[in-house]
Amino acid sequence: MADAAPRLHALVEQLLGAPFPVRVRAWDGSQAGPPDAPALVVRNRRALRRLLFKPGELGLARAWVAGDLEIEGDLYTALDLLAGLIWERGEDARTLGQALRDPDFRSAVRGLLKLAGPPLPPAPPREEVRRTGHLHTRRTDRRAISHHYDVGNDFYALVLGPSMVYSCAYWESADSTLERAQHDKLELVCRKLDLRPGARLLDVGCGWGSLAVHAAREHGATVVGITLSQEQAAFARKRVADAGLTDKVEIRVQDYRDVDDGPFDAISSIGMAEHVGSAKYLEYAQVLCALLRPGGRLLNHQIARRPQRDESTYGVDSFIDAYVFPDGELAPVGTTVGQLERAGLEVRDVESIREHYALTLRRWVARLETDWDRAVQLSSPGRARVWRLYMAASALAFERNQIGVNQVLAVRTPESGDSGMPLRARTWN
Template structure:
């Protein structure tokens, strides 16, 4: 009996009696799959849905003694990695416009006060990255996993850098080239549909934002070694990516990792920050600055979820009900996971071991100087 006078925040409806099995053995994976496949109907705000589902999962798994996170071993090669990228990013460009900021930045934003618009916070993130690596006019910049081109456009326009952006997504490649042309920056920016492992030459600065999660745990040393080989002797690298908070590199707990692997990011693996720093050192790179932006990503995902829900009807038309449900669970679930410290986000500035540190000032004050203040737009919609 519910004696509360308040209406329920979340309602779970079972269209068929057989769906009760999902509630008898609940986990984030099982209940998420049941929602996606239409076996159960859930009404309520996404953040409340995730909290309730997590409470059910925790109760069930506690009773069964299943607290341990699953550690998977996933094979990676160029073909598999390209297929995984296309699965996630080649939904449609219009789909992503419905919840990202106008400049289509699909990675953790950077907030100064926590009340800025998503657009301003995303531009601030890009500037935070480019200031951290001391980007200067005329320097060459490689952006690994360039997305729709927001970072290279900002780097060329505001900092005068000569940029190469590479992506494995055909949709991102096409729109990024279009945006670069519209911005009149083709003389400074080249976009390629190319694996970073096939890039030749050396670059003064390298950025990798939201990409290394696709590399695979076993391949992180080789990834950083390749980045090292692409870096000029006194160059600097920014590696910005999601990490596991489990020292053993385990998945998001209570079945969350299983759901993401099955429905959202095939072959994605998260490493603990300690594992990342070890792999970085094995690749010949030295970490100079490490910053945790976990709560920034929790807020970013919450704002994406708000946009997603505000455009629910349009998204259902673009992607269909099933994909709508997948992404609804995914975005809200990621916000919750960052809030709960199940996963985290680190920015790491690094360079060639024993060589590149001279390119940086002695203190961190330079990172917070308003050399390129956040503008209302990148000018490449």
């Protein structure tokens, strides 16, 4: 008898102590739950075993990446409905120990174990990264960057479009094109840094060379771009050569800690500081400060999280850490500003562009979904599923103000106190 979905739906509601807001379609073809809601498709019993033996976000991620779970219907709507049960339970939610003292909770777990059946769940999908050794050494940072960025330049071109900019765009309106918005972001960065002909720019985490090419071609800057990704560097060098800018742009595979040919007039760090780690952040800021000439500017473009009451639980068993940005860490914007100033920089402007990232991510997801078969061919089914979930969930997180993104403009102000900044702020707008 096809009754797995009704049993599963009832057991999940019993376990959560709350209504389950999506429909469930099980491996036996049965369905249960709100008929007009998106469906959580449980393709096999293995999905339940993954969830039961690793409860929470990581178990869900493993089942999703392996293809044991799927969403039927609008992904954003489903994630929005599930967010309150998965990611937003709150710090006052019951601990597992408290839950296990509840007879109804224990009964639901027994029912799910029976429904899941033997044996134990399989190993995690091959796309999952296992953390080993010390964090944020040169070796572990190279490995983490390679995991995320050496997926294949063709895959990223499919998702990002011709700009090959993998950071938040800057939108004039939601009706603008992705290409226009990314161009405007590159231009905004260059204007904030006051780049002029002959200015020397260090682009830390230069990606596929988009900012380096724009700064040299449109503003006459001389640029050193550094990345830890071999694939990015190869792509960026070809791009520089094709643009006829080899006399102005140098692309290196180099750790920011190993740059020794300063000073620079300006430094850009766009979407790179998230990889630095909280324990290394002050060192990162000090290194960049030392590489700037007196009066030089730093533009630090970085995703920020909201402060938590219990900071010790941040990132534990996280989908993002296991599948997307291994060893990456987000910090509250106040922490970032404090560390930059501790390093000797004067923070002159902080601009939140949170809504801009939500728009950017939705465009990337649309590109991925439109050419899904090609994306799978260029990477793997699991890798394409990782990117789809990560970008869609991130778009919702930006829209809900759970995370933000900020451009922090800082100056290495000389002892004279003359920062070189205009008297009226934001003359670049």
